[in-house]
Structure formats: C-alpha cells, structure tokens
Amino acid sequence: MKHIDFHLDFISPYAYLAFEQLPRALEGLSYEVAYRPILFAALLKHHGQLGPAEIPGKREWTYRQVLWQAQAAGLPMQMPSAHPFNPLGLLRLATACGPNRYVCETLFRHAWRGGEDAADPARLQALQQQLAPRRDPASQEVKDELKAATGQAIAQGVFGVPTFAVDGKLFWGVDSLPMLRAYLEGHEWFGAPWDEAAKAPAAVSRVRAG
Incomplete structure (x- = not known):
C-alpha cells in the first residue's frame, strides 16, 4: 500500500477540486492518504511569488476555469463571497481536529459550496x-504545528497546492491526478524518464526585482 501526503490549503479552488476527485481518480488502487494543511501564502512568500488571485487577468481566468472544471466533473461549486480570504481559521481548525477526510471535506465544502x-x-x-x-x-x-507543517512542506520541495507527495515524488495540481495514478500503477516512465525530464539546463534567467 502506497502512502500519499496531500498538501492542501482551503483557500485553493484547485485543492477543493483535487480533494473531491481524488477517490474516483485512484479508484481500485491500494493507498492511504494523510491530509496535510499548510499555509499557501507562506509558500508564495518563500518562493517570491504572487498567488493566481493576485494577478489581474490570471485571477479572472482562474475563477472561470475552476467553475468550468467543477461543472464538467459534476461537482457542486460556488465562489465564496470574497476571494482570496484569510484561511488561517480553517487551517488551524483542521490542525486542531486532526485533519482526516471528514474534517477536510467539511472545511472545503464550507468554503466552496454555498457562496x-x-x-x-x-x-x-x-x-x-x-x-x-x-x-x-x-x-x-x-x-x-501549522507553521511547522508548512516549513516541512517547503523543505520537501512543495511550492503550491494541491501537492501529492509519495515516495519522495511530488505531483502538483488537480491535473496531476492521472499522472499520480500512473505512478501508483507502476508505469515505467517514472524511472529514468522522470529523472531526465528535470535535467534540461536553463538558457536564460530573469533577475527578480528587489
């Protein structure tokens, strides 16, 4: 049985979609999931990035795309009355409860159903x-504990949510679910091709503004 760490933040609509679709995406496979609430904003700060909802154009696209993906998957989903919102109350509540699937389901649906x-x-x-x-x-x-969990995720290479970690490999985003399934099924691509894919050298580098 494979062990999956599911790094999530309730602020993320993609994490909600991934959470709801995970059982169907991995149906028939032997696995266990540990749900790991972390603070997405801390990941962004560590990597010097803005969130999708902080970038004009990308913000609007994100909301349209996630609502499209939800209806395509047959999932109820409504934007909360304001987004982004402060997720610390939800993250701390999940941590205090012990974040099992029922707890995370309750908190995700609190945020992403009902508007x-x-x-x-x-x-x-x-x-x-x-x-x-x-x-x-x-x-x-x-x-x-929440701060430590976020720090540990960063140390493991997590840069966004949702991220699924298994056997030291990271699968980022709701669209990585088919890739995650293929890995759990033992697809041969996750040997040498996985390693080789990350070896391309950078031909140009942009200096981040101070």
Whole structure:
C-alpha cells in the first residue's frame, strides 16, 4: 500500500477540486492518504511569488476555469463571497481536529459550496462546534504545528497546492491526478524518464526585482 501526503490549503479552488476527485481518480488502487494543511501564502512568500488571485487577468481566468472544471466533473461549486480570504481559521481548525477526510471535506465544502463568506467568524464558530476539535484552534500549540507543517512542506520541495507527495515524488495540481495514478500503477516512465525530464539546463534567467 502506497502512502500519499496531500498538501492542501482551503483557500485553493484547485485543492477543493483535487480533494473531491481524488477517490474516483485512484479508484481500485491500494493507498492511504494523510491530509496535510499548510499555509499557501507562506509558500508564495518563500518562493517570491504572487498567488493566481493576485494577478489581474490570471485571477479572472482562474475563477472561470475552476467553475468550468467543477461543472464538467459534476461537482457542486460556488465562489465564496470574497476571494482570496484569510484561511488561517480553517487551517488551524483542521490542525486542531486532526485533519482526516471528514474534517477536510467539511472545511472545503464550507468554503466552496454555498457562496458565503468562508472566513466569517460566526460561521467559523459554528464549524468549530460541529467538529468539536480535541485542541483549541487558537492555541499556540496548534499555531506552531501549522507553521511547522508548512516549513516541512517547503523543505520537501512543495511550492503550491494541491501537492501529492509519495515516495519522495511530488505531483502538483488537480491535473496531476492521472499522472499520480500512473505512478501508483507502476508505469515505467517514472524511472529514468522522470529523472531526465528535470535535467534540461536553463538558457536564460530573469533577475527578480528587489
């Protein structure tokens, strides 16, 4: 049985789509999943990047694309009333509960179904009462655990969400699900071709503005 670490942030519509489609995408295979809430904004800061919703043009495209993908997959999905939103309340609640599939499903659907404010304090309080976490989401212990999980993900090479980590290999994005399935099925491409694909030298490099 293969072990998959699913790195996610509830702010990401692509992570929601990947979460909902994962069981069907890997149907019939032997695997287990550990859900790893991390702070996407910290990944962006580490790599000096803006998020898709922070770039005019890309923002609009992202929202159109994810809603198209959802309807194509037959998944309910509505944009929250404001996006991006602050996901820390959801991430800390997931961490405090112990992020199993039920917890993550509840939080993803809170954000991406119904079109309401995902960070509304009253809604977050209702979620906390529903999930009854064994630890206080506002505790320093939970905050430190989320920060550490994000740092560990960065150290492992994670640069975006959703990312699936298995056997030291990283599969990024909802569109990587077929690739992940092929790896779990033992496809021969994940030997030498996988390694060779990353060896192309860079012919030009842009200097990041300070």
